[in-house]
Amino acid sequence: MTRFVTFEGIEGCGKTTQIRLAAAWLAERGIPVLATAEPGGTPLGRKIREVLLKRGSFAIGAEAELLLFAAARAQHVRQAILPALRAGQWVLCDRFADATLAYQGFGRGLDAGFIRTLNDFSALSLSPDRTLLFDLPVEAGLARAEKRTAGVWAEAAEDRFEREDKAFHGRIRDGYLNLAAGEPERFRIIDGAADVETVHREVCLRLAELL
Numbered sequence: 032m033t034r035f036v037t038f039e040g041i042e043g044c045g046k047t048t049q050i051r052l053a054a055a056w057l058a059e060r061g062i063p064v065l066a067t068a069e070p071g072g073t074p075l076g077r078k079i080r081e082v083l084l085k086r087g088s089f090a091i092g093a094e095a096e097l098l099l100f101a102a103a104r105a106q107h108v109r110q111a112i113l114p115a116l117r118a119g120q121w122v123l124c125d126r127f128a129d130a131t132l133a134y135q136g137f138g139r140g141l142d143a144g145f146i147r148t149l150n151d152f153s154a155l156s157l158s159p160d161r162t163l164l165f166d167l168p169v170e171a172g173l174a175r176a177e178k179r180t181a182g183v184w185a186e187a188a189e190d191r192f193e194r195e196d197k198a199f200h201g202r203i204r205d206g207y208l209n210l211a212a213g214e215p216e217r218f219r220i221i222d223g224a225a226d227v228e229t230v231h232r233e234v235c236l237r238l239a240e241l242l
């Protein structure tokens with residue numbers, strides 16, 4: 032049986048590290064897997080990612096930002112995620128529709144009802160079988176992100192979201208926890224503050240529930 036599992040959390044929560052380890056863990060068990068990410072996962076998605084994340088000389092308002100994430104998802108679902116699921120692969124996705132609710136809804140203050148409608152339209156109503164939420168204090172996540180970019184020329188290192196203040200990232204964390212409380216059967220909250228190996232063991236337990 033194929034599974035669609037999404038990895039979510041605030042900046043620096045460790046989901047990208049964990050998705051890599053999880054994909055290898057599944058592959059070792061002979062399970063075909065596609066590890067992918069949003070925005071990204073297709074040539075169009077990667078172009079949109081560049082526009083959205085790189086600091087540019089042009090402004091991107093909250094509404095335009097929302098529509099760009101939705102456009103990247105529309106292409107990603109049709110071109111990569113659904114074909115992989117139909118081909119019998121598990122799909123592990125680094126961020127998906129919950130990120131739009133957390134960032135553009137809770138973070139930017141755009142209307143959650145409209146975002147849900149747009150998410151359904153862009154994702155053909157595809158919903159994850161399981162969502163792993165890596166939760167940790169904002170300070171800890173931002174410190175990791177800062178450490179990662181230390182020594183890199185600041186203009187090139189920080190993306191548009193990393194420049195947001197702590198309150199913004201706090202709203203994202205609260206937003207994710209709120210989404211998880213609303214759908215406890217889909218979400219699993221994992222302590223993202225633990226060391227990489229401990230978090231990986233917890234991820235494996237959660238994936239094993241789906242085997």
Ligand code: Z5A
Nearest residue numbers: 042043044045046047048100130131134175179192226227
């Ligand atoms: N966004 C949005 O607004 N709306 C949407 O609909 C979507 C996205 C889909 C890009 O996402 C931005 O897009 C994102 C939200 C927005 N902006 N923010 N914030 P992204 O997922 O590509 O970017 P990111 O959130 O910055 O994730 P990241 O850079 O990939 O970081 P991560 O996945 O949270 O963590 P990591 O790369 O695995 O780890 C970060 C560092 O910590 C790294 O140096 C690791 O070695 C280290 N690390 C990882 N795990 C640990 C543990 N357990 N202990 C200690 N250190 C660790």
